[in-house]
Amino acid sequence: xxxxxxxxxxxxxxxxxxxxxxxxxxxxxxxxxxxxxxxxxxxxxxxxxxxx
Amino acid sequence: xxxxxxxxxxxxxxxxxxxxxxxxxxxxxxxxxxxxxxxxxxxxxxxxxxxxxxxxxxxxxxxxxxxxxxxxxxxxxxxxxxxxxxxxxxxxxxxxxxxxxxxxxxxxxxxxxxxxxxxxxxxxxxxxxxxxxxxxxxxxxxxxxxxxxxxxxxxxxxxxxxxxxxxxxxxxxxxxxxxxxxxxxxxxxxxxxxxxxxxxxxxxxxxxxxxxxxxxxxxxxxxxxxxxxxxxxxxxxxxxxxxxxxxxxxxxxxxxxxxxxxxxxxxxxxxxxxxxxxxxxxxxxxxxxxxxxxxxxxxxxxxxxxxxxxxxxxxxxxxxxxxxxxxxxxxxxxxxxxxxxxxxxxxxxxxxxxxxxxxxxxxxxxxxxxxxxxxxxxxxxxxxxxxxxxxxxxxxxxxxx
Numbered sequence: 001x002x003x004x005x006x007x008x009x010x011x012x013x014x015x016x017x018x019x020x021x022x023x024x025x026x027x028x029x030x031x032x033x034x035x036x037x038x039x040x041x042x043x044x045x046x047x048x049x050x051x052x
Numbered sequence: 053x054x055x056x057x058x059x060x061x062x063x064x065x066x067x068x069x070x071x072x073x074x075x076x077x078x079x080x081x082x083x084x085x086x087x088x089x090x091x092x093x094x095x096x097x098x099x100x101x102x103x104x105x106x107x108x109x110x111x112x113x114x115x116x117x118x119x120x121x122x123x124x125x126x127x128x129x130x131x132x133x134x135x136x137x138x139x140x141x142x143x144x145x146x147x148x149x150x151x152x153x154x155x156x157x158x159x160x161x162x163x164x165x166x167x168x169x170x171x172x173x174x175x176x177x178x179x180x181x182x183x184x185x186x187x188x189x190x191x192x193x194x195x196x197x198x199x200x201x202x203x204x205x206x207x208x209x210x211x212x213x214x215x216x217x218x219x220x221x222x223x224x225x226x227x228x229x230x231x232x233x234x235x236x237x238x239x240x241x242x243x244x245x246x247x248x249x250x251x252x253x254x255x256x257x258x259x260x261x262x263x264x265x266x267x268x269x270x271x272x273x274x275x276x277x278x279x280x281x282x283x284x285x286x287x288x289x290x291x292x293x294x295x296x297x298x299x300x301x302x303x304x305x306x307x308x309x310x311x312x313x314x315x316x317x318x319x320x321x322x323x324x325x326x327x328x329x330x331x332x333x334x335x336x337x338x339x340x341x342x343x344x345x346x347x348x349x350x351x352x353x354x355x356x357x358x359x360x361x362x363x364x365x366x367x368x369x370x371x372x373x374x375x376x377x378x379x380x381x382x383x384x385x386x387x388x389x390x391x392x393x394x395x396x397x398x399x400x401x402x403x404x405x406x407x408x409x410x411x412x413x414x415x416x417x418x419x420x421x422x423x424x425x426x427x428x429x430x431x432x433x434x435x436x437x438x439x440x441x442x443x444x445x446x447x448x449x450x451x452x453x
Contacts, residue, residue, distance in 0.1 A: 008199055041203050042198050048258060
């Protein structure tokens, strides 16, 4: 599954890891993240991310 | 003997108790020609509250200014809006000296402060976005401003006074004894605020735009904006907030920045020819030799520019080191909406132009045309090509305006 990079702070969303602090379990592809999900480091919205 | 360091009154209940760093000239690579201030504020509410602290060597100056108003031991709360060491470096010592009832930071701030001072076992209460802290007769509302410009950053709004403690946002590096915007030359304020934005805030411009929307939606009325560096805004708040909106939008203008370094003036001749072409194409040109200019001046000039032309000769199969320096710096600051091009001379191998183009590509700069490389010295034909490249860049910028 594709990893996505935050264009603001450089955080990488890795579906293999998910985002436990943000309530996202392992295995969730980036495109399936809820629209209101934000970068756990800087709070940027999904549209600031691009494929790694 | 009394201390010469006094507090400066901001409102009836709020005092500036920061420190002035007249002689700092290098802020992690950002040249601060006018020095800086580290602003801390004392809120004389029922719960006496200190907003932010100062860089470690300036602790005594801050404590002396506080003592001008009140015995520092009577401080009840400390709020850390930003954990970077120029605002937190003396926090453990201040906590030890003051023994406050509580210390507050954002959730990311509390974590960062514990990481910065691992041996101190600091007790820090984390506040949430939108949370209100009662100071008795006054109240502070916190607003997370993550990544403006660190993950922990937050604003604190003193509701009854309509005063926003904005940490690094709306600040500037400018040491002065005057504490308010209306006491200083507006042209210098605009220049230093823009330089600060370009060197510190620029990469987070998309978040600035969102924050400005959020503040507008909250209909937050501000009579005073009190940042952590430079003067306090009490006159031209609309001006500085409006400029943040303009800078964050990164709309290109008819301006080009030509940045180069040279060994034996060949790349310089090419830079001159590109500049003539850019100007003939209708752009204003800022011509910058990295043998003369500082990297922080270059990013200031790029704020609102539409084009960036970069030239470097090849030295031992690489860019000249000071060109690698400025390009690394620019890349990190993520300027957007630029048309670009590369050029440079070489003696035998000539890798520099390709290396510049690769970096411009990573920076999402749109290349206007193929880079121009020349062996040893540019002839008339090469200079004509450079001039033509300038014209092409200008046309592409103008098509975007």
